Amino acid sequence: MKPWPFARRGLLSVARVAFAGILWLPVHIVLIVFTVVSFALTAAGIGLVLAPLVQMMVRAYAGRRRRLAREWSGVDIPPPYHPRPAGAFVGSPRRWMWLVRDPATWRDLLWLVGGAPLGVAFGAVAPAGLLYGVQGVVLLPVIANVVSGDDTGYGVTWPLNPISYASVPFQGALITAGVLYGAPWLLWALAKYDHSLLGPTGKAVLARRVDTLTQTRTDVVDAQAAELRRIERDLHDGAQARIVALGMSLGMAEDLVVHDPAAAQQLIAEAREASSLALAELRRLVRGIHPPVLAERGLIGGLRALALTLPLPVVVEGDLPGRPPAPVESAVYFAVAEALVNVAKHSGGRAAWVSLSYLGGALYCSVSDDGVGGAAPRAGSGLAGVERRLAAFDGLLRVDSPPGGPTVLTMELPCVLSSPKTSPSSATG
Structure with a gap:
């Protein structure tokens, strides 16, 4: 010293x-x-x-x-x-x-x-x-x-x-x-x-813990119900409507195939296009539930792919000794996605950094930027949504964002990793 x-x-x-x-x-x-x-x-x-x-x-x-x-x-x-x-x-x-x-x-x-x-x-x-x-x-x-x-x-x-x-x-x-x-x-x-x-006594800590778990369970149930309603609405307005239109087009083509083959062929072509659009809608819905990139590349690879879609440079680095459970991977992925969207919209920063590590039975993920600071998990803000998402897995969100920046969000989720990785995609980069 x-x-x-x-x-x-x-x-x-x-x-x-x-x-x-x-x-x-x-x-x-x-x-x-x-x-x-x-x-x-x-x-x-x-x-x-x-x-x-x-x-x-x-x-x-x-x-x-x-x-x-x-x-x-x-x-x-x-x-x-x-x-x-x-x-x-x-x-x-x-x-x-x-x-x-x-x-x-x-x-x-x-x-x-x-x-x-x-x-x-x-x-x-x-x-x-x-x-x-x-x-x-x-x-x-x-x-x-x-x-x-x-x-x-x-x-x-x-x-x-x-x-x-x-x-x-x-x-x-x-x-x-x-x-x-x-x-x-x-x-x-x-x-x-x-x-x-x-500080609280042992009984008070236990009571506070019960209250927290009760509130967390309520938030998770509400979030799941809202997510189900969103999926139902997207299916009804998107893929389901296209599939209904597809069935109607095929029915009309069946009626015209003998009397007007040219019109029937045109309807079949439109039905093929409608089926492609319906498939794209279904894939988008599945991607919103659990991104396929996580299954293909893992968490770090998925976050790197996510970083390429943002309007500012994002550096993703980390080295995990295994893979988290799929629900934890999905929660971290969407939490980081929401945090990076907040960075792009509100921070005024020119770059962001994402770092992942695993220590003491917990997965740590930090998202930082060089913006103006002043971020706080107030009710109705994006960070409050990140907190609720992590709380479902007994996770924590710590926010360090003094006025003038920089902002550092640290997410901590207790979890057990799978067997050691063999994929090179999780190397530091």
Whole structure:
């Protein structure tokens, strides 16, 4: 690690630990007092209004700490709160009971109580250690020139011989480097403490998982019903209509074959053309269900073929040690297709890149572009459709799209690959 990034990361972590531990101590104390008082006033009726308002402040503060834990230490803390029931407005007994019965309310209070002394300890250790090390490097050699016979605190007494004179700054440098190295770990430990109480418990995780699976199943059923309606509509308006016309043409030709052979021949020619068009319609429908290119070339080859149809250059690369199941291949193919269409329509980018890999029992696919950024999986957007498509396979979509770009979409689908590939089409290119 280069010296400056190492020192910069350490100094930033020291400042963040001090900020989260010491400067926010009054917030902990105020919220603890407000929580206890608001619930104590419930018997007087004031708590029915005051307690929900205080808990809104507590949860807002806890939400801020969750975001900082994710941004500063990479510790993701999902909110554990039960959904608010209908009619639970501020001041109603229903809202008060909702708060009291939610275990996360009391875990928030426990987090406030325990986080106050822990934050002070962590917030004091890092700056104090840094100052102690720096003064050993900077101040003690200066003091050595004007003070004699004074203990430095490093186990060295003035006057110093040359070896001891050099050892004092060296010890201070070691202490400073140790604090700079350890400060990010202190920040991570504080984030893990927040995770232990601000995150969902095992039961809450299971309940959230059940809700997610229920919603996913509903979305899949709705998507399948919509897809069936689309196929029925396309068959009725396209291939079926052409086949009906084909039958009518052949019937008319059968009537004319004896009396007017020339007209019969013309009808047969039209019937042949109608049969070709009906076959093309059927092939298009089949391609929309499961593209034949996936069966012929595999996922990477299919995505390369898809890239050739887009109005901007798309580089597809990857090397999979086997083939995913056909439904997963199809889901990734259509998800990438939808993402690339969004790139072409909305990103303003000049190029896109698709990368596939397999690691730890999951297939990873990233789609990136050099556009203007600002993409978000809002309701009604194309990315929301990609999320629903992946959720059917327990997959995830992560979106990194800051304003100004670039945009990187990362899809993760757990799956088991088939036997190792033998086709050269999946080589990097």
